Amino acid sequence: MSEWVRAAAVADIRVGGARSFAWRDKRIALFRTDGAVFACDNRCPHQGYALVRGDVRDGQLTCAWHNWKFDLRTGTCRHGGENVRTYPVRVAGGQVYIDVADPPAEVIRPELFASLAAAMEDLDVGRVARDALRLQRIGTPLAEVIREGVRYAAPRAEDGWDHSLATLTDCLAMSGFFAESLRALPVIQGLSVAAQDQVRRPARRRPDPVDPVAAFGSAGEALRAFPVLVEEERQDEAEALLRGLIAERVPPASLRHAILTAATDHFLAYGHSVIFVQKAFELLGRIGWQEADAVLSPLVPQMVLGTRYDRLPYMRRFLRAWQEAGPDLTALAGQAGARGAPRGRGRARRGDPAGRGSGPGGTGFDEARYRRALTDGSPADAAAALAAALEAGGPVTAIIDATARAAAERLARFDIDMDLDDSNDFGWLDVTHTLTYIDALRWAWSADPSPQVLRGLVHAAWFVQWTGQFDERRAPAGRAAGGAARAGWSRPGTRRAGAPELREAIARRDPEAAVALVTGYSGPRAELERSLVQAAAEDHSAAPIMVAHVIKTAHAAVSESRALGEGPASAEPLAAAARFLASPKRERFVVQSVLDAMTTLRGVPRPESERIRNAGAAGS
Ligand code: FES
Structure with a gap:
């Protein structure tokens, strides 16, 4: 009018x-x-x-x-x-x-979405911000803005699911931590990461959907065939089948089970496959199942092409010990699903790394001893501890809790100097994934408490144990008293301040202060979470990969903190993420790449990298 x-x-x-x-x-x-x-x-x-x-x-x-x-x-x-x-x-x-009449929102919105897509294609962050804010101003839900980002990024992700899609997912969730006036900020951060990752890439070729019933006789047989096709690296057939199952409107829970089965068959892509499955389903929950074909099908190449870490020397010693322990995951998953309360109370058996049955918290296993096996034990200790905890009847969620706390401690102990050292190719991101992986696994177990997902917990125990290679080594009294204790882990209350100071400590890259502020914090938990999430969304890191991991880790830390309840332990994931966010980090790897290339061409490994690479095989 x-x-x-x-x-x-x-x-x-x-x-x-x-x-x-x-x-x-x-x-x-x-x-x-x-x-x-x-x-x-x-x-x-x-x-x-x-x-x-x-x-x-x-x-x-x-x-x-x-x-x-x-x-x-x-x-x-x-x-x-x-x-x-x-x-x-x-x-x-x-x-x-x-x-001066404004055109109706229905008229403006398609133009703004087209403009937003053009801005992403131009990598024009300023215009992305303006268009996103204009869309928000005419009442467009931010989930629809993210959906546009997904429509831009998903077809272009050349090897399937990647950090651009994960960041879009996390950023949408993060927007809820901001006041209305700034709610679009994390969304725009996500759009800019997606644009930087995918800009001007052609659309990935995708196989056409196949009719699952015609190809496999029934939807059930087709669902069972899917993980097999992934296992056999028959990428096109697996993706065509998944697309066909989606087109046939197979229930999301059935699809999720088939995909999780494939994602946990191996420790795939350093845990990314399980993480991305979690993100994909969370994303669809927010932007709508009508995007399932675009969002789920890129999981296939990511899984098929992902490195199978369980086939590398890293995991050999752990897996040997696990096989010797020999727990029956199918039976254990069945018991876990059937029981509502933990069983098996009593004294720990001598020599049992998990303190089987001691359960001080009523969990059926000695949670502290289990964690210690993961943070300070050998691969065999970690495998035995997990097997014992499961066989003691500890609820799987309690074991996930303990694994999450061990992962948080891993971040607290990480040697920050290692990240800045060009002479090795390991760094912060080798460790942050322990926390994001266990958070994904918690989601997977809550959605699908199956033997397949339980297999993911086996990988998690190895992961936390193995990344002890990256602990600070300067602790005079051994690693147990290392970074965690120095950073204030065991000394809560050392530095009392409000949540805003945490953002400042992170912004000025002061990890010691950031950890102390979290462990000393006594105000409302929601403010602390908000402060951490806002610091992540406002992070100034230049490399999209670093922005993505800052966001991903903060998001997982909040999720894990909430899962751990109200007690002091719930601060640990937040403190761990704060330490990561506040650390100065290496974002360009040119010098390291040159050193790697020289080493490769000479055929002589550099001692530090080789020591870590071989740790899993040789034991440590
Ligand atoms: S061209 Fe820059 S403000 Fe107009």
Whole structure:
């Protein structure tokens, strides 16, 4: 509906001149040429400077500040990156009238989405921010804005699911931690990471869906065939089948079970496969199942192409011990599903690393001894501890809790100097995944308490134990008293302050202060969570991969903290993530790549890297 208002007398604007006009929150520039009057937004879409000071020649407006050029009749940008809004003008009785009515949101929204996609393709973060905010201003849910980012990124992800999609997922969840006025900030952070990762990539070729019943006789047989195809690395067949199952509207829970079975068959891609399955289903829960084909099918190449760590020397010693312990995961998963309460109380058996049956917290196993086996024990200790905890009847969620606490301790002990050392190719991201992986596994177990997911817990125990290779080594009394204790882990209350100080400590890259602020914090937990999440969303890291992991780790830390309940242990994941966020981190790896290349070409491994690579095989 039109809304014509008088803006000026024609005589008030000289030919070739301009003047501004304000109507409610609108700032409008009027330009008079030889034969007409034109009106457009006075704020330049580039940086908001006044267009009324621009220059008009042959119907083209040039902004005085950075020379963006616009067609005054249509607002089309001729040089620069974004159109300017124009307004209908009518001259009558010597007066200039402007129709200031806003077009309906349904009309503007598709244009803004198209503009947003173009901005991502141009890697123009400023325009991404403006378009996202404009979409929010006309009442577009942020989930729909993220959905546009997913539609941009998912087809371009050349090896399937990746950090761009994971970051979009986490950033949407993070927006809930911000006040309304800043709620779009993490969403825009996610869009910018997705754009940086995927910019100008062609769409990945995908196989057409196959009819699962025609190919396998029934949907059930097809679901069972899916993990086999992944295992045999028959990528096209697996993806075509998954797409067919989605097209046939197979229930999401059945699809999830089939995908989780494939994702936990091996310790795939350093745990990323399970993490990405979690993110994919969480994402669909927010942006709608109608995107299932776009969101789920890229999981297939990611799983098929992912490194199978359980086949590498790293896990050999652990897996040998696990096989010797020989727990029956099928039976254990069945028992875990059937029982509501833990069983097996009593004294720990001599020599039992998990303190089987001692269960001080009523969990059926000695949680502290289990954690110690993971943080300080050998691969065999960790395998035996997990087997004992499971066989003692400890609820799987309690074992996941303990594994999460051990993972948090791993982050607390990590040798920050190692990350900055170009002479090795290990760093923070080798350790943060212990926390994000266990969080994904917790989600998987809650959604699908099956033997397949229990296998993922086996991988988690190895993962936490193995990453002890990256602990600080300067602790005088051994690793147990290392980074965690020095950072204030065991000394809560050493530094009392409000949650905002945490953001400041993270921003100035002070890990010791950040950990002390979390462990000493005594205010409402929600404020601490918000502070951590906001610090992650505002992080200044330059490399998209680092931004993605900062966000992913903060998100997992909040999730794990909540899962651990109200007690002091729930601060541990937050403190661990705070230490990671606040640490100075290596973001460019050129020097390391050169050293790697020289080593590779000479055929002589560098001692530090080789020591760590071989740790799993040789034992440590
Ligand atoms: S503000 Fe107009 S071109 Fe920069």
